[in-house]
Structures are given as C-alpha cells and as structure tokens.
Amino acid sequence: MGRFHRHEDGTAHTHDEDHGHDHGDHSGYSTGSDRIDVLERIFDENDRVAGQNRADLTAAGVFAINLMSSPGAGKTTLLAETLRRLSGRTRIGVIEGDIETSLDADRLQGFGATIELVNTGNGFGGECHLDAPMVRSALTRLPLAELDLVLVENVGNLVCPAEFDIGQQARVMVYAVTEGEEKPLKYPVMFRACDLVLVNKVDILPHLDFDLAAFYANLTRVNPGVRTLEISARTGAGVDEWCAWLSERVATRVSA
Amino acid sequence: MHELSLCGAIADIAARRAGDRAVEVIHLEIGQLRQVVPDSLTFCWSMLTASTALDGSVLDVERVAARLSCRACAAEFGLTDSFTFACAACGGLDVAVLAGEEFVVTALEFAPA
Numbered sequence: 001m002g003r004f005h006r007h008e009d010g011t012a013h014t015h016d017e018d019h020g021h022d023h024g025d026h027s028g029y030s031t032g033s034d035r036i037d038v039l040e041r042i043f044d045e046n047d048r049v050a051g052q053n054r055a056d057l058t059a060a061g062v063f064a065i066n067l068m069s070s071p072g073a074g075k076t077t078l079l080a081e082t083l084r085r086l087s088g089r090t091r092i093g094v095i096e097g098d099i100e101t102s103l104d105a106d107r108l109q110g111f112g113a114t115i116e117l118v119n120t121g122n123g124f125g126g127e128c129h130l131d132a133p134m135v136r137s138a139l140t141r142l143p144l145a146e147l148d149l150v151l152v153e154n155v156g157n158l159v160c161p162a163e164f165d166i167g168q169q170a171r172v173m174v175y176a177v178t179e180g181e182e183k184p185l186k187y188p189v190m191f192r193a194c195d196l197v198l199v200n201k202v203d204i205l206p207h208l209d210f211d212l213a214a215f216y217a218n219l220t221r222v223n224p225g226v227r228t229l230e231i232s233a234r235t236g237a238g239v240d241e242w243c244a245w246l247s248e249r250v251a252t253r254v255s256a
Numbered sequence: 257m258h259e260l261s262l263c264g265a266i267a268d269i270a271a272r273r274a275g276d277r278a279v280e281v282i283h284l285e286i287g288q289l290r291q292v293v294p295d296s297l298t299f300c301w302s303m304l305t306a307s308t309a310l311d312g313s314v315l316d317v318e319r320v321a322a323r324l325s326c327r328a329c330a331a332e333f334g335l336t337d338s339f340t341f342a343c344a345a346c347g348g349l350d351v352a353v354l355a356g357e358e359f360v361v362t363a364l365e366f367a368p369a
Contacts, residue, residue: 163258189289221341
C-alpha cells in the first residue's frame with residue numbers, strides 16, 4: 001500500500017513500496033476480485049507538464065510570474081504599466097488567459113512585448129483557470145531564448161487558479177482594496193499560495209470604508225510573513241517598487 | 257468551478273486502470289485544503305461520463321482533515337473553520353502542513369464479472 005505526501009518545496013508523490021512507480025495497469029494487484037488500489041494523484045498530469053514548463057524556462061534563463069486576481073482587480077492595467085516601465089531594458093513575453101476574447105491582449109499591444117493569447121473557452125465547458133498544458137502551448141509559441149521575463153495573466157478568479165501549478169517561478173496576486181478586508185479568510189488557498197500580494201487601488205482608499213490593518217491581519221492568518229506592496233496601477237504609485245521586485249528576480253534568475 | 261477539468265483527470269486515471277472492466281465506484285481522498293465542492297464534483301462526473309464506459313459509476317469522496325504542526329513548539333493541530341494557519345498552542349506563524357492537501361484516486365471497485 002502506498003503513501004502520499006507533499007514536500008516543503010511543494011512537490012508531492014506517492015511512495016509505492018510494493019511495486020514502484022508503475023502507473024500502468026494494476027489489474028494483477030487486486031486486493032479482492034472486485035477492487036484494486038490505485039493511489040494516483042489527480043494533479044499528476046498537470047504537475048508533470050508544469051515541471052516541463054519550469055525546466056524549459058530555467059534552461060532559457062527566463063523568470064516566469066503567475067499573476068492571479070479576481071475579475072476587475074487591475075491585472076491588465078498593472079501589466080500595461082509594467083510593460084511601459086520595463087520593456088526598454090527587459091525582454092518580456094506575456095501569456096494572456098481569457099475565456100472568450102482578446103480584449104486584454106489588445107490593451108497590451110504597442111509596448112514591445114511579445115503577447116500570446118490562451119483562449120480558455122476552447123476547452124469543454126470553458127475553463128476558469130490556466131493549467132500547465134494550456135500554458136505549455138503558449139510557451140512553445142514564445143521565443144524563450146530571446147526573453148528575460150514571462151508574465152502569465154491568469155483568468156480572473158480567486159478559486160481555481162490557485163490549484164494549478166503552471167510551472168511559474170513565483171505566484172503574485174493582485175488584490176484590490178475594493179474587494180473587502182475578509183477576502184483572505186474566504187479564499188485562503190489563493191492567498192496562501194502567493195509569494196507576493198500587491199494591494200492595488202490604494203489611491204481610492206479615502207473614499208472607502210476599508211480597514212487596511214484588518215486586511216493585513218486577515219492575510220497574516222492565512223499566509224504569515226508574505227511580502228506585500230501597496231500600489232495604484234492607475235496613478236502609478238508603488239508600481240516602480242513592483243518593477244524593482246521583478247527586476248531583482250530577473251537579475252538573479254537561475255540560468256542554465 | 258474547476259471540478260469539470262478535475263473530473264476529466266479522474267476519468268483518465270479510472271479508464272486507464274480499469275481496462276475493459278466496468279467501474280462501479282471510484283474512491284477518492286480529498287484534503288480539506290483542496291477547494292473542491294463534492295456536490296459539484298458529483299454533478300460534473302455524471303455529465304462528463306454520460307455515454308462513456310464510465311457511465312453509471314459513482315465517486316466516493318473521503319475528506320481528509322488538515323493537520324498542521326508548529327516549527328517553533330512542535331504542537332500539532334487542526335484547522336478551525338476560519339482557516340487560521342497560526343499555531344493553536346503558542347501562536348507561532350511558522351507552520352508546516354502535515355495533511356489536508358491530498359487529491360488522490362485511492363481505489364476502483366468493479367461490477368462482478
């Protein structure tokens with residue numbers, strides 16, 4: 001009987017002492033005539049492709065960010081401001097996840113970055129997230145050897161994207177202060193998955209009954225010690241600091 | 257919302273392991289830290305498997321409670337309904353997840369031959 005566990009570095013696997021890691025037909029190992037043990041992780045296929053993505057990015061010396069948020073939190077505006085500041089000195093590729101349209105990708109044209117669109121509506125039922133195979137298809141169309149940084153704009157959703165590793169080196173969340181202080185407690189998996197939380201739309205704080213200290217206290221309950229930056233993608237406040245955070249990571253990326 | 261794609265992954269595993277036998281029950285272990293709604297999973301399963309070899313099979317979900325341990329004082333504790341990841345004993349914030357992230361197909365049951 002195998003044993004599933006998850007490591008500190010986020011990887012996980014099943015130890016199957018009796019018959020190794022064979023994932024083929026186990027019909028010979030029936031515990032009774034009508035039942036077989038399987039012990040196969042449901043994310044195995046996604047995580048395998050995510051590993052390929054990560055290996056390709058690392059080999060090409062590219063740093064990749066998985067940018068996640070709820071709809072309307074300001075991911076696309078922030079990306080446009082990021083491209084405006086960095087595209088002269090950093091070679092950037094953007095992967096846009098959008099259910100049906102190219103509206104977001106259209107807004108990012110003209111900054112010198114290479115844009116690849118993943119229309120997730122092509123999948124059965126329309127997907128609410130990017131998974132590793134979707135990102136892989138876009139990655140293979142990007143000229144990775146000529147890039148330093150890949151920014152992946154995930155589908156606007158606080159639930160599903162947190163569950164799927166796409167092969168990124170860092171997960172960043174754009175949270176808007178208009179969303180309310182309690183969001184970290186309602187979507188703990190998303191907030192817990194992030195390496196950096198950008199607190200956006202701080203320019204309109206004077207007009208809101210929003211308790212910033214309460215938000216940070218809630219965030220600490222689900223992701224103690226996570227890095228945060230207060231920004232306004234609209235006014236540009238804090239965006240230079242965000243770009244500096246990105247540039248630091250691009251400069252120290254692992255290169256093959 | 258992502259239950260449909262999860263069902264697709266479960267169906268792939270079940271079909272590959274079952275061969276030509278008729279699957280009646282697919283046993284799953286799903287950790288508390290996984291954002292999966294069992295009712296939604298069941299609904300998506302019947303929709304996805306209709307008119308396939310897995311038509312009529314059911315999912316049996318065993319939820320696994322989250323277990324955390326504190327790196328400062330070594331206390332082990334579960335999650336309250338508010339998902340606070342601080343140590344229940346000392347309040348420390350450096351906490352390891354021991355269980356609760358499982359998402360595994362554990363076993364298949366077949367119709368008698």
